[in-house]
Amino acid sequence: MRGWNVAIPEVDVGDDIFVVQDENGTLRRVQVKTSTSKVRKTGFSAQFQIPFKQLKNISNVPVHYVFIARLKDFWSEPVIIRQDYLLDHYENNNLGSEFSGKIILYFSFTDSKVECSGQDFTKYISDYTDFPIIEH
């Protein structure tokens, strides 16, 4: 859809998708996190888990996390956050909670807004800044 070439790793040990801009070799690592959701009075909520060790290890190609929640027959708009921003929220804004080596994140979706631990994540909804459309 955006003109990037996509490769799915054969063995599921970390990254879900490698995305490559063929012309210059720009590489993106993508981790897709999906969850079912619960209906709330205003909107719905979903819970996601990320291994803490993975979040901390920022390499020269940081991971882009894509959070998507399923509610009945439709999927939410993707919330796209680069690893260093998510780690920054975790370290400085008390984002989520740590349990058994994983960070548990609760997203609440209301109208067209998304919040996580009181942090406004609306700006990350469908944030394709790092995935500009490539014309072929």
Next chain:
Amino acid sequence: MKAIKINVNKQMDGYTFSISPSIREQIKELIPNAHPANNIYIAYDTKSNFELYIDNIESHIFPVLLGIANKDLKKIEQIELVDTQTGHTHKVNPSFDKEI
């Protein structure tokens, strides 16, 4: 200003040095003409014993990663190099590049 925390991730053939978005904002507030990078990667040939060189390249890495001139390094009191895999912290005085 709090110490600047630089994350260091050792890989098979090099090191990634990165700073968080909030650290980048702190640097820009302290030094308005700074242009900090997200991360820089120093690559070596695999099995080149690059661990031997790492202490010697810090002084070159700081200005590039933090996006500031060498003279402005004096405005930063302390830099902490944090190994993201072990959590080990290595404190450095950026002005003189000596371990504290």
